[in-house]
Amino acid sequence: MSVEVGAKYKGKITGITKFGAFVDLGEKQNGLVHISEVSNDYVNDIHDVLSVGDEVTVKVLSISEDGKIALSIRRCLEPKKETTPAKKDAMKKKAPMNKRKKQVDFESLMSDFLKTSEENLSSLRRNTEGKRGGRGGRRS
Structure with a gap:
């Protein structure tokens, strides 16, 4: 499976750090979801939102020259509805x-x-x- 920028994939959380979560995309492809790309709301502790083994849908933001894949969960979510019209x-x-x-x-x-x-x-x-x-x- 070839990972393309802008495409959405299903993945599994394999590891969590204080700055983000690592996602296994399959076929030995791993990417990182930075903590700022986890949710539309402010995330102080990533453990409050994600845990190891969770199935998530991610969007590929970029692939660096050394093969690092930047992912986003936030950009796969629906836009936040306005609560106070x-x-x-x-x-x-x-x-x-x-x-x-x-x-x-x-x-x-x-x-x-x-x-x-x-x-x-x-x-x-x-x-x-x-x-x-x-x-x-x-x-x-």
Whole structure:
């Protein structure tokens, strides 16, 4: 049996490590399923999902020049169904940000900016000038 990239095969888990699982594809062909390719969900411990002897369907991701076969269980699984369609509908109903706020012209924006900027600077000056050794402080 010749293994081809992109093809799906049935295999048996022959070994498990902390970084993945080795799968026997038959006819002395072995491949590795990396832990990131085991499930659509986050897998902290691969032993929670797989065990030695399990029959799995895998997809061949790549075959390196030295014959190592990269496999994926995750890509054989059906896509995850969306569990909260109501949330998306609620997001669509909200008006865009620019339509919710009243129209503001450049002059009013600039005056607000200058006002808050001046308040921040005066507060900063008040707090630093009276202290010893502060930058820009008065010396007697």
